[in-house]
Each structure stands twice: as C-alpha cells, then as structure tokens.
Amino acid sequence: MTALARAIEVTRRYGEVLALDRVSLDIRAGELVGLLGPNGAGKSTLINLFVGLRRPTSGTVELLGGSPQNPVTRRGIGVTPQETGLPESLRVGEIVGFVSAHFPEHTDKGELLDRFGLSDLVKRQIGGLSGGQKRRLAVALAFAGKPRMVFLDEPTTGLDVEARRSLWDGVRAFHDEGGTVLLTSHYLEEIEALAERVVVVGQGRVLADDTMRAVRDMVGVRRVSFAAEVVPELPGVLGSEREDGRINLVTTDPDRLVVELVRSGAPFSGLEIRPTTLEEAFLAITSKETADV
Template structure:
C-alpha cells in the first residue's frame, strides 16, 4: 500500500493536509470475560497536541492504546485516527509507537538498525536526519547491545521518526535516560509538536506530564476521570498540604484536626493534606515543637492519588494488571517496538 511522501524538513509531518482530530474515540469498551478493562471511553486529540495519558496499573491505558493502534478492536464504540481506521492510518505511515522494550537486534549497529528499518517503508526520512533529531549521531557505529537503556530508547525514537508520522505514541519514553537526556528528548518532542506532530505519551514520571504536556488525560478503573491542562487537573482536588518537621508526631491527633484528609510521616517529616491548612499550621506552631512548617498547593502526584483511589466497589472488575489482559496483545511485548506499519499493512 503506498505511503505519502514525507514532508520536507520544517513543514508539518506525515499527516499534513488532513483535517479534523488526530484521534477520535467514541464510547469504546473492551471486556475480557467478566472484566471490563475499558468502560465507555471517549477521547479526542487535536493535531499538534502533546497529551499525557496517566493512570495506575490496571487502569485500562494499555488496552486503550491497543485499540488506538489497531492491535485489538473495541467491543462497542469507534476509533478513528486522522479520519481512518487505526490499521489504515498505520498502513499509510501516519502512526508510529515508541515502546519500552523489545524490537532491537543487539549484534548490529545503531545506523544499521535504522537502515534496516527504513528498508521496510516506501518513503522515509534520511537516516542521518532522524539520528540527529534523536540525539544519537555520536553512537551511530556502536552495536545496539552495548548501548545503555537510555540510548536504546533514543534509537527506538529515531526508528519511529523514519516514516515521519503524524501521530507518535510513546510508552514510558524516557526510561533509562539521565536528567540531561530527558530534557533533550522533550525538547525534540516539543519541536516536533510545533511542526504539527501529535504526541500521546504514557509515563510514571508525573513531573514530565506536569512540565511537558499540553493536556493530561487521567484514567482509572477503565474510565477517564479527568481531562484538562495540568493546572485544571490540580484544581479538581481541593485543599493544601502542610509539611513540618516533628519528631514522634501523634498521628491520631493530627488526623482529627479540622479538614484533614490524610497524614503521612517519613522519618521526622510530617505531611498533612487538609482543606483547612490554617488550622493545621496553627496547631503545629502553638501546640507542638514542630519546625520548618510550610504550606504548599496540591501537586500533580497528590491529585493523581486522590482521583485514582479505588473508592468504589465495581462488580465488573477486579482489574487485570496492564499487559496481562487475556486475549489482548500488549504493545510493550510486541516485536514491532517502534512502528506497526510493516506488521499491519
């Protein structure tokens, strides 16, 4: 099946000229026996957005990504990628995925890996160009097997860029990278998004979602429980956190203070999540020998924990561990770790 001619450098990526959202999922569900892994998810992602897809293990993220990649089909609802079925979009070179493991031959070099991958497509970006964009030019002659985990992840990123996709799906993209590597990687992603590429990424690094995503989609128990900018997500949970240094803190007393939702202790450091931070701070300063008292707004981690806490009893679950859903292929174990075009065309 023919693929579109890649866009010239500096222009929009592979989906150039297509109108409408990059992803449009409407009411999709997926069950495995009595387990409802995805329960009525509707998701629309505009072209050029960077979207963080977050949720605890078993939330349904992997199953949802499977359906976006055409690896499985929803029981009900529909999925369109650039107006086409996921498999058709992949066959046209519009979608690539960077996954956490798999798909690399250890005994050939970085350059040879990219040349081999490029040979699978009708049209690709130049190998030297994608190596530069991924920051791996200096290790072009190194065998993949001796590359670090972060370097291998950058290689997967370069492989995904070869077809100049309009939609890039990333699963834990910066695993194994050092701080500078992560910063450089996200700088490249932002540059791609500015050119029109759409990015959907799943990560356990909540600071990355907070700093780099235009939008955060939070999933729990098979449903989307929050969708908005980082600041909008943080505003969904009221209250603040009062931190203090307090040896031998009486947790029962702290938990009984007005408005307190949760108390955590790490060593002699106390964290009190409360709707009445003034009352908590006043008690600490006047009734205890607490020092170094500080009050902070909710961060993304505390909001994540509050919104994804399993407070309901749902007879359609318990949830499976992601990647182990019966009957569902887990992208993270698929041999085509960076692009599904060859396998699905």
Template sequence: MIQSVAVVASLSGAVKRYGALKALDGLDLMLHRGELLALLGPNGAGKSTAISLLLGLARADAGKVELFGRDPQDIEARRRIGVMLQSSFLPPTLTVGELLRLTASYYPASRSIDESADMAGVADLLSRRYAALSGGQQRRVQFALALCGRPELLFLDEPTVGMDIEARQKLWAAIRRLTAEGCAIVLTTHYLEEAEALAQRVVVLGKGRVLSEGSVDALRSHVATTRIRCISDLDVAALSQWSDISLAERDGTHILLHSDAPEKVLRRLLDADPALSELEVRRAGLAEVFTELTRESGIEKEAA
C-alpha cells in the same frame, strides 16, 4: 481553544472485553494535532487496551475507533504514526544506522538519518551494533526509530525508562520540538513529573473509564492541599491540632505539614516560631492528584 484543533484519532464509546473482564467500558477519547496527551491510570485501568485499539492491534467489541478519519488498520493511516513501546525486539546484529535506514524505508517522506539521530541523541552511535548498547542507549535508538517516519501521531510508552538525567532532558526537548511542529503525542509514563512537565492535557483512566481529564493545573484544582516544609522546634503533636492543618509529621530536623489554607498556617507558624528556617511551600503535584482521584474512585493505587 482545543476544540478548534484537528482531531487526529478518537475512541467513541469504545468497549473491549477479554473474557469476563471489561478492559474498556464505553471510553471516549480524542487526540488533537500538536498536543501532548498524558494517559495515566493504575495497572489494569485500560491504557494499553486503548492504545492497542488506536494502533489497530485489537478491535473494539463496541463503539467507534478512528485514526486520521480511517480504520486504524488502514495502511494509509498507519503510515502517519510512530510507536515507541515499553519493550521492543530489534535485530541485535544490525547497527544503529542500519536500523534507521531500514525503518525509514517504510515511509514515503521520512526524516534523514542524521536528523533522526540528532533529535534522539544517537548520532554518535550510528556505527554501533544495537546489541552492544546499554539499556538507556537502546531506548534512545527506539525513540529515533519512532520519529524517523515523520509521524503526525506518536505513541510513547514509558519512553525514558533506563535513561540518565541528561538523556531524559534531551528527549523532553525533542518531544517539545515535535509538538511544536504539529505532531500529536500520546505519553504513558510511571514518572508523573514527566507528564507534569510535558503534557498539555492529562487523562486519568480507571476501570476502563475516564476518571478525570484536563490540563495539569485544572487537575491540581481537585486537590487543594498544599505541602509546607520547614525546620522548627515546634511540637508536631500540637501542630496537628491546628484547624487548618490536615497532617503534621517530623522528618529528621524538618517538619512536614499539609494544609488547605496555607496562607493562614504560614502566618501562624512565623508568629509561633520566629527562628523558623528553610521554609518551602509546594502546591499539590500530579502525583497527589493521581492518588486522590484513584482513592476517590475506590481503585487500588498501583502505578501511573
């Protein structure tokens, strides 16, 4: 049970204001050892502010913030974290190997340069200058720097932006290895399939509050709609009148249907069109859950 796992960081009733704007409105959030938490929400939901408090980059106006049971600005607590921000400035003339050696020197029990480079997929870049790398390569180097201190808590902000599919899959594998070793990870990402693939727990924020929290499967239960896709000559207008279909539309040769009772619809479809082909049935994904949660809360759906 998650309750028995050690808490490595927490926000308790955290409030943060920027002038008249209340970025966090009594937020409660716990991060557990060995868990990947996906922190999602539309722009302005409070994700960046929550992370800033946990990193000690900002102070809460009210409530309590702890990092390994300490003040987040305590150097002993900060040495136990790793951070990969969405945008970073690194000395452009240093090589990847020099950057890794410099960063590792700040930590008492860092990983070896080779181990960090292998985990991040940059072993072939150690002699290259940082400025000469592509955007995706620079992101992989930033990931290597974030994990080289052997962190117990790792913050990843949009980690795979600019990466190709192969690099993204390798980073996912490294993330799974880190959580298996007991590292807690906080992930913010616009790629909801990334959160769906990696997260043990998802927290959706809106207006500085928690809109929903739980496993991906638990959040899916909020949205009963199943998507059905097939090739059929059935009339879309007629299908839209079926009692168990909430949406029917045509996409080229395919028909797309949304239903809260997919089993009934599938049986009826096959009876109505024995020639039906290329049938696909898909449960609501995290994207649909996110859209529904933000819609129910009256929050503009900008991005995850």
C-alpha cells in the same frame, strides 16, 4: 481542532477483566497529551486500540480520520510501545534505514539520530548498546516516517536523568513543529515537563481530562508542611512523608487540618501551605476513585 485519534464509548475486555469501560477521548491535532494512571488502569490498552494492535470489544476507534486497522492510515503515525525487540546484529544506522524505508517520506537519518543523541552510535551494533541506548533508539524510530502523530508508551523507562531530558528535547522539537503526541509515563515529572493536557485514567475510566493546572485545582489538594517531632492523628490526610526534619501532609482541607493540629497541642514550627504538584493531584484523584468504587 481536528481529532487525529478518537475513542467513542470504547469498552475492552480481556476475558473477565474489564480494561476499558465506555471511554470517550479525542486527541486533537497539535496537542501534547499526557496519559496518567496506576498500573492496570488501561493506558497501554487505549494506546493499543488507537494504533490498531487491538480491537475494541464495543465502541468505535478512529485514527487520522480512518480505521486503525488500515495499514495506509497507520503510515501517518509513529509508535514506541513499552517493550521493543530490535535485531541485535544490525547497526544503529542500518535499523534506522530499514524502518525509514517502510514510509513514503522519512526524516533524514542524521537529523533523527542527532535529535535523540544517537549520532555517535550510528555504526554500533544494537546488541552492544546499553538498555538506555536501546530505549532512546526505540523512541527515535517512532519519528522516522515523518508522522503526523506519535504514541509513546513509557518512553523513558530505564533512562538516567540526563538521557531522559535529552529525549524530552526531541519530543518537544517534534511538537514545536506541529506534531501531535500522546504519551504515558510513570514519571509524573515527565508529564509536567512535556504535557499541555492531562488525562487521568483509573479502573478503566477517564477520571480527569484538562490542563495541568485544572487537574490540580479540581481535586483541591494542598500540601501542608511544618517542622515537628511528633505528629498527632489529623483528619483528611491523603498522604504523608518526613523529609529533612519536616512533615509534609497532602490534604483536600488544609484549614481543618491546621485547626486540628493547633488543637492537638503538639509543638510545631515553620508552617507552610502551598498548591499541589501533579503527583499529589494524581494520588488524590485515584484515591478518590478507589474509595468511590
């Protein structure tokens, strides 16, 4: 498949801060890629390079076969950054029309508003919208110019569960029609719900780049769950929580953990071992990276 966005050995510094460290990454046509990483990992910097808002300190960035700095090239993409500012005196329908007018082709206004659950707000002034409604509008505007590719940086921040799922439907519809999406999110559930491919970044580097299942499997993280009043010190525990009387432990070596649990003599019942969620895999990958630095 053709790479619509490409970073080749890209480094980006902000003074003494190394935001990206020789990152190479291709986003291919038709993909829906989830970009994960802790705060400060370099996710937003990478998107800013792809969309032409920043230049790399070294290395090469390509967009739609050309330069991200070229305005003509950028007409082929849509972007929703983490923070947006919209003119509060304009109505929803007016801002959609204003943004659409900047593109040679654009999505039908009614179709766009309906896709993102904004049809009832077409005559509302932006200043009168809730924070969640403004966020949905900001995401919808990324699709106004019939883009080949969209970049969504934390698209559902501040949305309730229902609004988030509605927005997911809009993103899925674009992807089902052949569109390409790169999105970042703090909601790991969101990446699991949308992405086919997961890229995990940390310390400015790509730590993992594969399918959802492969990312889980490559770290070998398992969740060991059991009911107990007291939990002894156990080896290899990456994370733990107590929920509804059960202890949930995340580990890369469940066999050793269970052996040590039995040897401790601590009473327990209802032992379960299951594959990890993406969140658990993500924590394991980033924890390992921190330990290796």
